[in-house]
Amino acid sequence: MSAQPGSPCADFRAAIIARAEGDVVDLALDAHLERCAVCRRELVRTEQRIELLRKIPGPGAPIALDGLVVAAMQAGERQQRATRAVQSLSRAHTPEDLARRLAGPKAPHVLERLVREDLADPAKALASRYAGSLGRLRAPHDLDQRLRELRPGSVQRHMPVALVTAGVMLALGALIVAGILNGPRNSALSTTPAGPILIVERVDSVRDLDPLVGQILSGVMGGLPDAQRIVGEGF
Amino acid sequence: MTRTRFAGRALLARLSITLKIPLAITLALAVGACDGRSPVGAQSRGESLSVEQASSPSFLALVPDAPERVPHSGLRRVEVHVEVDGQPTSLVYLERVTADGHGHYAIELVQVQQPSMTQQQLEIFEELQRARQGFFFKYRDLRIRDLELFLQNYSVEVLPAMPIVAGVECVEIDVHPRVPRGAQYRMAIDARTGLVLRSVERNQFGQVTASSTFEEFSNQPGPGPVEFFIERFPGIPLAGASLPPGLVPVAPQILPEGYREASSDLLQVGGDHYVRRVYGDGLENLFFLQRREPASSSPSGQTSESATHRVRLAQVGAWRVAELLETRGSLFVLAKVAEAEVLEFLRSSL
Numbered sequence: 001m002s003a004q005p006g007s008p009c010a011d012f013r014a015a016i017i018a019r020a021e022g023d024v025v026d027l028a029l030d031a032h033l034e035r036c037a038v039c040r041r042e043l044v045r046t047e048q049r050i051e052l053l054r055k056i057p058g059p060g061a062p063i064a065l066d067g068l069v070v071a072a073m074q075a076g077e078r079q080q081r082a083t084r085a086v087q088s089l090s091r092a093h094t095p096e097d098l099a100r101r102l103a104g105p106k107a108p109h110v111l112e113r114l115v116r117e118d119l120a121d122p123a124k125a126l127a128s129r130y131a132g133s134l135g136r137l138r139a140p141h142d143l144d145q146r147l148r149e150l151r152p153g154s155v156q157r158h159m160p161v162a163l164v165t166a167g168v169m170l171a172l173g174a175l176i177v178a179g180i181l182n183g184p185r186n187s188a189l190s191t192t193p194a195g196p197i198l199i200v201e202r203v204d205s206v207r208d209l210d211p212l213v214g215q216i217l218s219g220v221m222g223g224l225p226d227a228q229r230i231v232g233e234g235f
Numbered sequence: 236m237t238r239t240r241f242a243g244r245a246l247l248a249r250l251s252i253t254l255k256i257p258l259a260i261t262l263a264l265a266v267g268a269c270d271g272r273s274p275v276g277a278q279s280r281g282e283s284l285s286v287e288q289a290s291s292p293s294f295l296a297l298v299p300d301a302p303e304r305v306p307h308s309g310l311r312r313v314e315v316h317v318e319v320d321g322q323p324t325s326l327v328y329l330e331r332v333t334a335d336g337h338g339h340y341a342i343e344l345v346q347v348q349q350p351s352m353t354q355q356q357l358e359i360f361e362e363l364q365r366a367r368q369g370f371f372f373k374y375r376d377l378r379i380r381d382l383e384l385f386l387q388n389y390s391v392e393v394l395p396a397m398p399i400v401a402g403v404e405c406v407e408i409d410v411h412p413r414v415p416r417g418a419q420y421r422m423a424i425d426a427r428t429g430l431v432l433r434s435v436e437r438n439q440f441g442q443v444t445a446s447s448t449f450e451e452f453s454n455q456p457g458p459g460p461v462e463f464f465i466e467r468f469p470g471i472p473l474a475g476a477s478l479p480p481g482l483v484p485v486a487p488q489i490l491p492e493g494y495r496e497a498s499s500d501l502l503q504v505g506g507d508h509y510v511r512r513v514y515g516d517g518l519e520n521l522f523f524l525q526r527r528e529p530a531s532s533s534p535s536g537q538t539s540e541s542a543t544h545r546v547r548l549a550q551v552g553a554w555r556v557a558e559l560l561e562t563r564g565s566l567f568v569l570a571k572v573a574e575a576e577v578l579e580f581l582r583s584s585l
Binding site for chain 2: 013053222228
């Protein structure tokens, strides 16, 4: 096996890298190294490279994780404190008519029913809501006429119910949209009624993501994130 | 001689405007047939041509496999300009590219021009770049990867100017995405070989975000010995791979518009197993990775229908990155498509 001048022998490249990464017993490599100066130099070079790479500081924990850890650690204690505080409250006599006096305006029965129906079948509810929010076009006159001929009076009879239902659906839709707009930076993606729901958290820095992402990103961006990190950390 | 050839080509370009598409092929064939060498600075004048799918110039068909098929070497200037962590950041370097025309290649960092690096920083960066040669060659460098898909998703305009890049006369094309995603591309292609000798990518504001230009070019792999790149972690095509316990590959069902799966393979890096799926629209790539977590308690990929998943999302330049980390397996998406498309793509894999 002979190498091109200055190049290590191709058959032993992988073995040289493995040896440079740690003590690997490889008798064939040992025998080869004894008679191949190029590969001996390559081994030294590879060991130096690996040593340099090992000096690179590992990626730090994402900043967001610090907050999550602290919050998680304190969560149990907060809960215990709150429980103790509640238990230490002296029990006071509750006037019998308190519930009646505190009772505010009740939701209309129709709203309760609609909410119950929505919860019973969320997929259907969302589908109805999206359909209800579509722009409405006037039907061609002849189609309207055919419908009247087919089901005399039916269109007019159901019109008020349809209008009320559409109004309620639109109001519910508007409430949901307002909730999303006023909500935190995280948001739920639910573009179709059924299936998994994604809770999206936007992060400002790739360093807050898994190191694998940074590696691929460096690959597609010619190494830019790595260069920035190497220079930025003053290595 | 050269001047005569250019005058002829300019006339041909003017004629082709009149005859439009039918002559596009003729023009391309004429360009492809010439020897492609002329003094630096020489240019023809004329108007641009729009290329439709049915009449794509023949040199475009040479582009997809040109880097592997054509022996060449040269010095290339690579620039990347994007905001990273909210800071405008640039990376400019020279690299030597060598390919023997039989699938072997090497990309060696020669000089970093920006940012300024100490010797030690440079050595570390050089090592990282060395390890990424394969990725650069396959995925970083702009080229047409699937001609049919490319022409479905992009319109091509052949520009009248025929720039000289590193001494090679090229055909220059502007590439416009049919699905507007913000990016515009310009490529100078050696019509004889299909090699892209210069590429420029701009964002929606017209700013250059990436470019690659050969400053020296040769049709030989190089005079000296070359240490060709050896893939240390070659993937196994997923179709024929025996899967490790606990890894159930998932596949997104809703792809971004214009994208199609290009490859899927199984990788083992260290103790981690990955399913890597690469999708493409003929020009750009989309990466989907599924990692089996060592602490996996149930097979990755098995999720309940109505589960809620937390996705972390970041944007770097035109790239959108999403990760979904779960104990039963993590998913990663990197793509230059809209956020909604990334999320829908990811969601359709659950």
